[in-house]
Amino acid sequence: MIPPAQSATAALLRGLAGCDPLETHISAVFVGADTVWKLRKAVQLPFLDFSTLAERERTARRELALNAPHAPDLYRDVVPVVRGTDGALALGGAGETVDWVVRMARVPEADFFDTIAARGGLEPWLDGIADAVAALHAAAPVQSIDGVAAQRAVTLGDARSARAAGLPDAEVAAWTAAMLAELDRRADWLAQRGTGGFIRRVHGDLHLGNICLWQGKPVPFDALEFDEAMAVTDVAYDLAFLLMDLQHKAGRAAANRVLCRYVARTGDWALVAGLPLFLSQRAMVRAHVQAERGQAADAAAYLAMAQAYLRPAPPLVVAVGGLQGTGKSTLARALAPDLGAAPGALVLRSDEIRKRQHGVAPEARLPDSAYTPAASHAVFAELFTAVAAVAQAGHAVVADAMFLGPADRDAVQAAARAVPFCGLWLHAALAELERRIAARAHDASDATVDVLRRTAAADAGPVRWRIIDADDGSVALAQCRATISNRMMSGTPVAPRSEPHADP
Numbered sequence: 001m002i003p004p005a006q007s008a009t010a011a012l013l014r015g016l017a018g019c020d021p022l023e024t025h026i027s028a029v030f031v032g033a034d035t036v037w038k039l040r041k042a043v044q045l046p047f048l049d050f051s052t053l054a055e056r057e058r059t060a061r062r063e064l065a066l067n068a069p070h071a072p073d074l075y076r077d078v079v080p081v082v083r084g085t086d087g088a089l090a091l092g093g094a095g096e097t098v099d100w101v102v103r104m105a106r107v108p109e110a111d112f113f114d115t116i117a118a119r120g121g122l123e124p125w126l127d128g129i130a131d132a133v134a135a136l137h138a139a140a141p142v143q144s145i146d147g148v149a150a151q152r153a154v155t156l157g158d159a160r161s162a163r164a165a166g167l168p169d170a171e172v173a174a175w176t177a178a179m180l181a182e183l184d185r186r187a188d189w190l191a192q193r194g195t196g197g198f199i200r201r202v203h204g205d206l207h208l209g210n211i212c213l214w215q216g217k218p219v220p221f222d223a224l225e226f227d228e229a230m231a232v233t234d235v236a237y238d239l240a241f242l243l244m245d246l247q248h249k250a251g252r253a254a255a256n257r258v259l260c261r262y263v264a265r266t267g268d269w270a271l272v273a274g275l276p277l278f279l280s281q282r283a284m285v286r287a288h289v290q291a292e293r294g295q296a297a298d299a300a301a302y303l304a305m306a307q308a309y310l311r312p313a314p315p316l317v318v319a320v321g322g323l324q325g326t327g328k329s330t331l332a333r334a335l336a337p338d339l340g341a342a343p344g345a346l347v348l349r350s351d352e353i354r355k356r357q358h359g360v361a362p363e364a365r366l367p368d369s370a371y372t373p374a375a376s377h378a379v380f381a382e383l384f385t386a387v388a389a390v391a392q393a394g395h396a397v398v399a400d401a402m403f404l405g406p407a408d409r410d411a412v413q414a415a416a417r418a419v420p421f422c423g424l425w426l427h428a429a430l431a432e433l434e435r436r437i438a439a440r441a442h443d444a445s446d447a448t449v450d451v452l453r454r455t456a457a458a459d460a461g462p463v464r465w466r467i468i469d470a471d472d473g474s475v476a477l478a479q480c481r482a483t484i485s486n487r488m489m490s491g492t493p494v495a496p497r498s499e500p501h502a503d504p
Helices: 004-017 053-067 113-118 123-139 147-164 169-185 187-195 235-250 252-266 269-292 296-309 328-338 350-357 373-392 406-416 430-438 449-456 473-490
Strands: 027-031 035-040 075-083 089-091 096-105 199-201 211-214 217-220 232-234 317-322 346-349 397-400 421-427 466-469
Touching (some): 004 035, 004 089, 004 096, 035 053, 053 075, 053 096, 113 123, 123 217, 123 235, 123 252, 147 169, 147 187, 169 187, 169 269, 169 296, 232 235, 235 252, 235 269, 235 296, 252 328, 252 346, 252 350, 269 296, 269 346, 317 328, 317 406, 328 346, 328 397, 328 421, 346 373, 350 373, 373 397, 406 421, 421 473, 430 449, 466 473
Parallel strands (some): 317 421, 346 397
Antiparallel strands (some): 027 035, 035 096, 199 232, 211 217
């Protein structure tokens, strides 16, 4: 409900929009034909105070400053609501300022990503969503806080809110104990994140409803503007809200794709160590908010998610090798969501690492100079380091590269250390590989048919990984899944097929 003192302002905006507003507990949004007016409600709540005109102006201007750089032309300006000498209200002009409004362009309801998710249309946009978040985080100012203390405060605050909302006390107590134990276990990691520059002034409210299609691409908007303490946190905690929302609304595969793309753009593979912690906190926030709204079924589902995130599946390392065009990346992406802790295994692709090392997007083409032996050595050095770090953090990995030489295959297996390892070698007829590469578009691989032929002529040496016939992608995927399942059930390394050597 709009406070009575703002009823005249609401009437003015209702007249401009031609309809009643969309309301939350802190704002009223009036949606017109091509313009949106956002009015802050003059309310005082435990986490904010919009009761004064000065604070409504400050936070309106802060909202514009935070969002306009990432959403060009979506946010227009901040305008005063003015009472003229005749007592009538108007936007702008001379007179007494009685309120402040953020003015925005209208976005069609169908272009908000929670709506897109509801109709099953997310898949073409997942990489773009991850790219937008990565760019937002890259531009965000680095801050300094005590990460352990901050996340402990978040946990205890969530526990209080959960109890106040009526969630079962025993379950809340068990969750709180598990969270505090996880915080203690990750204390050194949280401290390293702070010194590594990963604590930033982030979006703060990064869920699907706060990302929209604007000028043909995904754009985050409506960043948290009223509490800097809440918005200064680890970029992984910011990302975790989106991943949790994606998993709940679109499934684990969608969340996995965004995670993998984000890491491909940022190189921040270390973030996976905090995902059980951060995902659980984000799910608990949703649980107590839904409980407060009287949505008992949703609250119970989110509470179950919060608990499940703290019981992650054990890690494993899967390496997918073979010539260009064998379908390594397609298989890696298909396998990853089902492996290990939520939202699935982190795919580390050598092609994407190379592109990031050269400062370009994954789909950008690189010159031959990017493929020297020294450049390739740097790519594989980072790949092996990342595999080891992610596996030791307790998260599953799918390493996607040719692994053409025995030394590279041995190195990736060694990087797994004590974590279970499964090596998959994809093989297909050369003519089929040539056809696939010739048909490629918008891919991180720069391989051409000529490159394929030169690579195929090289000796791959003895291949002791499980050899998968990749002529038929669906059959190959089923074979890969069966091989991984057998590996995890047996607890022993995957044995090669009868061939001691494999023709690449």
